[in-house]
Amino acid sequence: MSCIKTIREKGLKLTLQRQLIVDAIHSTQEHLTSDQIIAYVQDRTPGINKSTVYRTLQLLEEAGCIYKSELGGQLIYHHNEEGHHHHLICRKCGRTIDCKDDIFRQFEKTLEDRYGFKATFNHMVISGLCTKCKRLS
Template identity: 55%
Template sequence: MSCSVILKEKGLRLTPQRRLIVDIIHQDDAHLTAEEIISSVQSKMPGVNKSTIYRTLEMLEELNCVFKSEVDDKFIYHHAEEGHHHHIICRKCGKSIDCDEHIFHPVETALSRKYGFHADFKHVIITGLCSDCL
């Protein structure tokens, strides 16, 4: 189901600004930084305020249309439809690899058994060193 439809169902309004932001996030398969989204939006529709963009991204995140994660103190966004996965990022060369969503299962099990804790492992950013940089 498309983001726009989900918006409508919640009684939210589909403004030109929102349509553009949703388009941009869906066009680019890779993750985009907030900065990239802002400049992309503003190049296509000058005058759109950054607070509008941040608010739209926050809203899309709450609707589970978009996932937000943080790399190096900067936020990155990608749309949720491409399936869940984690990101491993090399702290030396910056290379980023998508990694299987199930990798944290043993940790989830252990936390649940030991502490009764239900952990949120969704779109986790794992930093470290890749094979080339070790």
């Protein structure tokens, strides 16, 4: 929850709107869609504009407090935490598994060796099946 601190340090203003949006993002370990964030915020303080939410999400992303990913054509948001840089999402049960940054290390090397391509993986969200759901299918 150092987002508030980051906002202050960047000389940005701490408004109720921003606090609520930061709250929403931290209210779960899962990823949230913009819809869900808007609902959370408007539920607690009706009248808050959607544009404000979109702009704040962009601002928080640029400040490094949250990050935005894409899953199934939808934009999803998650708070940023040290050490947990990528996510595996089960397409059956929806569970999120956090995984370490170094998971791509070997794969990056393969791309560099084979194609001379320097890939950069930031907060990747990978779709698939978790251990349980894999067994049941």
